Amino acid sequence: MGAGHDHGHTHAPAGGTATAAYRGRLRVALSITLTVMVVEIVGGVVADSLALVADSAHMATDALGLGMALLAIHFANLPPSGNRTFGLARAEILAALANCLLLLGVGGYVLYEAIHRFVTPADTEGGLTIVFGAIGLVANMISLTLLMRGQKESLNVRGAFLEVAADALGSVAVLISATVILTTGWQTADPIASLVIGLMIVPRTFKLLRETLDVLLEAAPKDVDISEVRAHILALDGVEDIHDLHAWTITSGMPVLSAHVVVRSDVLSAIGHEKMLHELQGCLGDHFDVEHCTFQLEPSGHAEHEARLCH
Numbered sequence: 001m002g003a004g005h006d007h008g009h010t011h012a013p014a015g016g017t018a019t020a021a022y023r024g025r026l027r028v029a030l031s032i033t034l035t036v037m038v039v040e041i042v043g044g045v046v047a048d049s050l051a052l053v054a055d056s057a058h059m060a061t062d063a064l065g066l067g068m069a070l071l072a073i074h075f076a077n078l079p080p081s082g083n084r085t086f087g088l089a090r091a092e093i094l095a096a097l098a099n100c101l102l103l104l105g106v107g108g109y110v111l112y113e114a115i116h117r118f119v120t121p122a123d124t125e126g127g128l129t130i131v132f133g134a135i136g137l138v139a140n141m142i143s144l145t146l147l148m149r150g151q152k153e154s155l156n157v158r159g160a161f162l163e164v165a166a167d168a169l170g171s172v173a174v175l176i177s178a179t180v181i182l183t184t185g186w187q188t189a190d191p192i193a194s195l196v197i198g199l200m201i202v203p204r205t206f207k208l209l210r211e212t213l214d215v216l217l218e219a220a221p222k223d224v225d226i227s228e229v230r231a232h233i234l235a236l237d238g239v240e241d242i243h244d245l246h247a248w249t250i251t252s253g254m255p256v257l258s259a260h261v262v263v264r265s266d267v268l269s270a271i272g273h274e275k276m277l278h279e280l281q282g283c284l285g286d287h288f289d290v291e292h293c294t295f296q297l298e299p300s301g302h303a304e305h306e307a308r309l310c311h
Helices: 018-047 050-076 091-119 126-147 155-184 189-216 226-234 265-287
Strands: 004-006 239-249 255-263 292-298
Touching (some): 018 050, 018 155, 155 189, 189 239, 226 255, 226 265, 265 292
């Protein structure tokens, strides 16, 4: 005896994945980033400021990251096909992973160049660096405002948000170092600011990387405690056991769960399969952040006849 039940609700909007709602904001942020990147490259070369060039290089990866995020949204919201029953929703998670690799690469390069400048100091023009750094900071703050809400709902948007956030902090470091150089002439402030930028990038990147790998390795969603889910299901009247309980995330805003639930035959005869399935769905929907669920109802002893690969 088996019955499948799938309430097709997810946390993604009806028009696509959770990230799709922020497509327009990502486009605006990309336009701002590209503009400021060019301005900072010119300013860094003219002022001979490594901190400014480092910030512009990070802006370049921001632009690439934002572009990948937008491209991933396009593919993730294509309709499912016969071979890809969830469509290409995981494209957004792959974009977040690519953003992590970009951030790590930029962070390593900035740290390397900063150490090199300690050995071979440059003559940085503090006044020009302040002007270009201020432009970068204002632009970054606008982009952060646009992406603030989306980064709470999507790993893809969070990857872009963290890159812009690191840029904003980098711009602050640039302004501080340029001010020190302008007022004291201490050129070492420039590579120190570059070190700070690099060190700000790495920890946030590893956190995003861990969350991204959790999705790719199909770990349970962070708001879902599997032991609590099991306890709630077992507490339902008539449920004797539960096995093959799995919860994972397809992409941000799309958590799913499946389980084989052993129910007493007399209970199923009394209330029917549909009633039991609705009770199971209500249990998950009321207490946990999972609405897309599939249950198989089984009588006692049925698990012994299932293939071992199902466990």
